[in-house]
Amino acid sequence: MSLPEPVRPEPGAFLLEEIREQPAALRRLLAHEAEFADVAAAARRSGRTLVRLVAHGSSDNAASYGVYAFGLLPGWTALRDSISLTVYSGARLDLTGSCVLALSQSGQTPDVVDYVQRARAAGALTVAVTNDPDSELGQAAEAVLPLAAGPERSIAATKTYSSSVAALALLAAHASGRSREFADGIARVADLIDEALPALEGRVGELAVTFAYVGRMFVIGRGTELPTAREVALKLLETCRVAAEPMTATAFAHGPVAALDALFPVWAVAARDENLAAVAEAVARARAAGAGVVATGSAAAELDATYRLPTPEPPLPLLSPLLSILPGQLFAWALARAKGLDPDRPQRLAKVTLAR
Amino acid sequence: MSLPEPVRPEPGAFLLEEIREQPAALRRLLAHEAEFADVAAAARRSGRTLVRLVAHGSSDNAASYGVYAFGLLPGWTALRDSISLTVYSGARLDLTGSCVLALSQSGQTPDVVDYVQRARAAGALTVAVTNDPDSELGQAAEAVLPLAAGPERSIAATKTYSSSVAALALLAAHASGRSREFADGIARVADLIDEALPALEGRVGELAVTFAYVGRMFVIGRGTELPTAREVALKLLETCRVAAEPMTATAFAHGPVAALDALFPVWAVAARDENLAAVAEAVARARAAGAGVVATGSAAAELDATYRLPTPEPPLPLLSPLLSILPGQLFAWALARAKGLDPDRPQRLAKVTLAR
Numbered sequence: 001m002s003l004p005e006p007v008r009p010e011p012g013a014f015l016l017e018e019i020r021e022q023p024a025a026l027r028r029l030l031a032h033e034a035e036f037a038d039v040a041a042a043a044r045r046s047g048r049t050l051v052r053l054v055a056h057g058s059s060d061n062a063a064s065y066g067v068y069a070f071g072l073l074p075g076w077t078a079l080r081d082s083i084s085l086t087v088y089s090g091a092r093l094d095l096t097g098s099c100v101l102a103l104s105q106s107g108q109t110p111d112v113v114d115y116v117q118r119a120r121a122a123g124a125l126t127v128a129v130t131n132d133p134d135s136e137l138g139q140a141a142e143a144v145l146p147l148a149a150g151p152e153r154s155i156a157a158t159k160t161y162s163s164s165v166a167a168l169a170l171l172a173a174h175a176s177g178r179s180r181e182f183a184d185g186i187a188r189v190a191d192l193i194d195e196a197l198p199a200l201e202g203r204v205g206e207l208a209v210t211f212a213y214v215g216r217m218f219v220i221g222r223g224t225e226l227p228t229a230r231e232v233a234l235k236l237l238e239t240c241r242v243a244a245e246p247m248t249a250t251a252f253a254h255g256p257v258a259a260l261d262a263l264f265p266v267w268a269v270a271a272r273d274e275n276l277a278a279v280a281e282a283v284a285r286a287r288a289a290g291a292g293v294v295a296t297g298s299a300a301a302e303l304d305a306t307y308r309l310p311t312p313e314p315p316l317p318l319l320s321p322l323l324s325i326l327p328g329q330l331f332a333w334a335l336a337r338a339k340g341l342d343p344d345r346p347q348r349l350a351k352v353t354l355a356r
Numbered sequence: 357m358s359l360p361e362p363v364r365p366e367p368g369a370f371l372l373e374e375i376r377e378q379p380a381a382l383r384r385l386l387a388h389e390a391e392f393a394d395v396a397a398a399a400r401r402s403g404r405t406l407v408r409l410v411a412h413g414s415s416d417n418a419a420s421y422g423v424y425a426f427g428l429l430p431g432w433t434a435l436r437d438s439i440s441l442t443v444y445s446g447a448r449l450d451l452t453g454s455c456v457l458a459l460s461q462s463g464q465t466p467d468v469v470d471y472v473q474r475a476r477a478a479g480a481l482t483v484a485v486t487n488d489p490d491s492e493l494g495q496a497a498e499a500v501l502p503l504a505a506g507p508e509r510s511i512a513a514t515k516t517y518s519s520s521v522a523a524l525a526l527l528a529a530h531a532s533g534r535s536r537e538f539a540d541g542i543a544r545v546a547d548l549i550d551e552a553l554p555a556l557e558g559r560v561g562e563l564a565v566t567f568a569y570v571g572r573m574f575v576i577g578r579g580t581e582l583p584t585a586r587e588v589a590l591k592l593l594e595t596c597r598v599a600a601e602p603m604t605a606t607a608f609a610h611g612p613v614a615a616l617d618a619l620f621p622v623w624a625v626a627a628r629d630e631n632l633a634a635v636a637e638a639v640a641r642a643r644a645a646g647a648g649v650v651a652t653g654s655a656a657a658e659l660d661a662t663y664r665l666p667t668p669e670p671p672l673p674l675l676s677p678l679l680s681i682l683p684g685q686l687f688a689w690a691l692a693r694a695k696g697l698d699p700d701r702p703q704r705l706a707k708v709t710l711a712r
Contacts, residue, residue, distance in 0.1 A: 050406070050433070057610030067438050071447040077406070079435040082423050084579045084604070088630045091427040111606070216572050216599035223440045238611040243572035243620065245601040248440070250467070253711035254413030255594040258702035264599065274444045278712060289704060346614035348645060355609035356634060 011342035012333050014154035015239070019329050020197060023190035025149040025159045026166050026322070030183055032146055033170065039127055039143050040174035044074075048099045048125040049175075051078035054115050055103035057353065058157035058231060059129075062164035063103050065227040065321060069172035072318060076175065087114045095124040100141075101168070102128050105152060105160040106352045107135020116140045129167050131160050145171065154344040155351050156239050158329050161231055162322055169318060185315040189322045192312045196323070200309060200330050207294065207307055208334035214265060216243040219328075220252055220282050221269035225297060228269045228321045232328030236267075239336040239343035249275070249282040257282075260289035265306075267328070270299040271320040272313070279303070294331075297324040367698035368689050370510035371595070375685050376553060379546035381505040381515045382522050382678070386539055388502055389526065395483055395499050396530035400430075404455040404481040405531075407434035410471050411459035413709065414513035414587060415485075418520035419459050421583040421677060425528035428674060432531065443470045451480040456497075457524070458484050461508060461516040462708045463491020472496045485523050487516050501527065510700040511707050512595050514685050517587055518678055525674060541672040548668040548679060556665060556686050563650065563663055564690035570621060572599040575684075576608055576638050577625040581653060584625045584677045588684030592623075595692040595699035605631070605638040613638075616645035621662075623684070626655040627676040628669070635659070650687075653680040 043049060051070050053063035063080055070078035081100075085091045088111075100119045102112050107130035117140050120126040128141035131149050138144045147163040166186050173182030217236060221229030229246040236244035244267070247256060260266070266286040270279040276299050283293050283303045295305030298313045298320060309327035314320040336343035399405060407426050409419035419436055426434035437456075441447045444467075456475045458468050463486040473496050476482040484497035487505050494500045503519040522542050529538030573592060577585030585602040592600035600623070603612060616622070622642040626635040632655050639649050639659045651661030654669050654676060665683035670676040692699035 056606055060607070060610075068441060068445070071438070071441045071449060072445060075448050075450065077435075077449050079433075082427070082579075083606070084631060084634075085424060085427045088634075089424070089428060089579055090630075092431050093427060093433050094431065223438075223445055234611050238614045241615040241617070243599045243601060243615060245599060250412055250439075250711055251416070254416075254709045255590050255702075255705065257704050258594045259597040259599060260704075261597070274446075275440060278440075278444075281711065285704070346611075348613050348616075348641070349611065353610050355606055355637065 012337050012344055014344045015156055015158065015333050018152055018154055018158045019333065021150065022159045022162050023193045025163045026186055026190040028148040029163050029166055030186060032148060033179070033183055035145055036170045036174050037179065039145060040171055042143070043099045043125055044175060046125060048097055049076045050098045051076055052081040052098050052100045053078060053103065054081050054083055054100065054112050056109055056112065058161045058234060059103035059105060059164055061227050061231040061234060062161050062168065064230060065165045065224065066101060066168045068224045069168045069318060073172040073176040073178060083111050083115050086118055087111045095119050095122040098124040100124045100126045102126065102137060102141060103164050104137050105131045105157055107132040107137035108352050109137070110354055111356050113137050113140050129164060155346055155349050156235055156332070156343060162325060165227065165321055182316065185319050188315045189319050192323060193326065196312050196326060200326055203309055204327065204330040204334040207331060208338040211335055212338045214242055217265055217267055218252065218256060219244055219246045219267045220249050220279060222248045222250070222275040222278055223273065224318060224321055225269040225271055225275065225324060228324045228328070231325060232267060232269070235328055235332035238346045238349060239332045240339060240341065249278040252282045253285065257285050257289065260286055260291040262290040265292040265294065267294045267296065268303060268305065269324050270295060270297040270303055271317065271324065272299040273317050276302065296327040368693050368700055370700040371512055371514065371689050374508055374510055374515045375689065377506065378515045378518050379549045381519045382542055382546040384504040385519050385522055386542060388504060389535070389539055391501055392526045393530050393535065395501060396527055398499070399455045399481055400531060402481060404453055405432045406454045407432055408437040408454050408456045409434060409459065410437050410439050410456065410468050412465055412468065414517045414590060415459035415461060415520055417583050417587040417590060418517050418524065420586060421521045421580065422457060422524045424580045425524045425674060429528040429532040429534060439467050439471050442474055443467045451475050451478040454480040456480045456482045458482065458493060458497060459520050460493050461487045461513055463488040463493035464708050464710070465493070466710055467712050469493050469496050485520060511702055511705050512591055512688070512699060518681060521583065521677055538672065541675050544671045545675050545678045549682065552668050552679065552682060556682055559665055560683065560686040560690040563687060564694040567691055568694045570598060573621050573623055574608065574612060575600055575602045575623045576605050576635060577602070578605045578631040578634055579629065580674060580677055581625040581627055581631065581680060584680045584684070587681055588623060588625070591684055591688035594702045594705060595688045596695060596697065605634040608638045609641065613641050613645065616642055616647045618646040621648040621650065623650045623652065624659060624661065625680050626651060626653040626659055627673065627680065628655040629673050632658065652683040
């Protein structure tokens with residue numbers, strides 16, 4: 001007697017399921033708050049407050065959020081460190097005052113593991129932020145912060161991205177004595193995602209049809225929304241084969257604006273914060289160039305856009321990226337399907353990237 | 357009696373002239389070595405050795421070279437700091453151990469000036485790297501390192517980019533007691549550029565015809581050649597309206613490789629160094645996806661590319677970017693002309709960008 005063939009899910013079924021699982025993943029992350037408190041206390045106690053973030057891909061996009069979270073909460077300098085400088089070129093930096101946060105969903109990224117081993121030997125406090133605490137990365141680091149997002153089966157990361165962002169927010173909040181406020185805020189964001197998803201899922205389908213033949217896009221954000229712009233661009237690249245390039249509103253004005261025309265639309269991420277004026281100016285310049293603009297984020301309604309996918313107001317401004325990523329994730333899912341691609345299995349990619 | 361109409365130069369005449377002026381600009385920079393020695397000594401003496409680089413556009417691409425120059429020579433941590441974090445979001449970071457290097461060709465970039473004023477008040481050593489020492493930026497900073505590149509009339513920067521890279525190399529060399537070696541090396545590079553340009557100028561014309569209808573490209577580099585990749589991509593965006601996105605060889609493997617096809621070529625920058633294997637692997641993956649590849653840099657001949665534009669071996673590995681940028685600058689000039697665009701005056705751009 002042979003077993004029945006396993007049901008092959010509809011293309012994109014994993015991606016959509018994992019986008020929807022984000023609130024549950026955030027709630028599971030909050031169950032690990034004690035570990036975040038321990039790491040924050042260890043960094044503060046030992047004065048290792050220069051935060052070096054190392055990661056690739058979606059984890060690196062999440063890492064770029066750390067620059068803002070640590071800068072705005074405890075006032076620590078955080079940087080996305082060059083992995084090649086240390087691991088391949090053998091630079092000898094003084095790491096005694098550093099806290100390394102190494103982000104990897106799988107915990108298997110070879111040069112991130114290598115970086116952590118070297119940094120730990122050189123006196124840094126090393127912390128793995130991973131969905132697999134038993135991984136090589138988890139074992140290499142002195143401390144582990146589990147993402148607890150559950151298995152991610154789509155090759156394009158979604159819930160592990162947002163849980164990585166939330167993990168950095170929670171750690172920075174613990175480092176600055178504002179843990180209660182941020183834990184409550186993340187819990188509230190989980191509810192807001194649940195409320196917002198059904199309407200957004202409906203909207204992205206129409207938009208995807210309009211964009212089915214788009215070959216290139218700019219994705220613009222600034223400040224805490226630059227990580228969102230980076231992650232939206234990567235989703236469009238990997239699942240939809242669109243040449244989507246992320247940039248700040250200011251970088252856009254320093255050259256790329258010259259490339260725009262009616263076939264080169266712009267995705268803008270705008271929160272109601274001190275960066276809104278710059279993003280609005282970039283959108284106005286894009287429109288003047290004849291480019292279509294999709295405005296997303298809590299301030300989407302305030303932009304002169306062709307299409308708007310607004311997201312809920314966050315309970316704390318720093319948590320805005322957990323909401324503003326949703327339209328981009330859903331749009332990538334819908335556009336891939338409109339193009340006849342399987343967003344769960346982009347060509348030439350595997351879930352764990354071992355390239356060095 | 358009326359004066360004759362001024363002769364309007366051929367489109368791209370300024371850009372080509374300024375590409376050719378790079379050796380002369382590098383020699384003029386070396387005449388200011390004493391100022392570089394002073395700044396390096398001041399940073400070392402006061403222990404302000406966390407290097408914060410702030411800039412936009414081509415100057416920001418040059419700034420990214422500082423990560424490698426300071427990391428590999430004196431072993432100092434250098435980071436491209438977020439301007440928005442400090443200037444717009446008001447983060448209060450401890451800057452007492454920091455040396456700020458603010459790069460701006462014009463010295464007028466508003467938020468770079470603003471950043472320097474705040475950083476100086478907060479106790480950082482502030483240094484302007486600019487082509488106009490009398491500019492607002494030059495006045496705001498405690499010390500000025502003049503680029504001495506001479507007036508740059510094309511909107512797309514070329515000689516101020518390479519002189520900014522050389523300035524960072526020279527400063528890092530002074531900070532590490534290797535000034536003689538690097539000053540001699542830069543002088544030798546100036547000669548090598550003079551020797552290499554005529555043949556390269558001839559080659560880019562044929563290649564430009566082949567690429568006249570290309571709408572998107574990836575530009576791949578790693579380590580010290582990542583700044584080169586960033587700058588080549590910006591030249592293609594602003595002068596040729598190609599959606600060119602720069603990335604490391606590793607980032608390429610973590611997603612973007614999925615987007616490639618025969619209409620989506622890759623520009624690779626490869627030096628004969630510890631990053632060559634990773635760049636070669638990226639090129640092989642691009643070729644397997646059906647993409648055409650243009651290989652440039654001193655190791656161009658070692659890549660399995662469709663086209664090769666090799667550049668001379670640098671006298672010191674760290675100086676490689678001063679040579680490997682040449683094919684990209686010349687190709688942008690030639691491609692813009694092949695497309696009927698004026699590379700000296702890209703649409704929607706001005707020489708001095710005042711966007712904040």
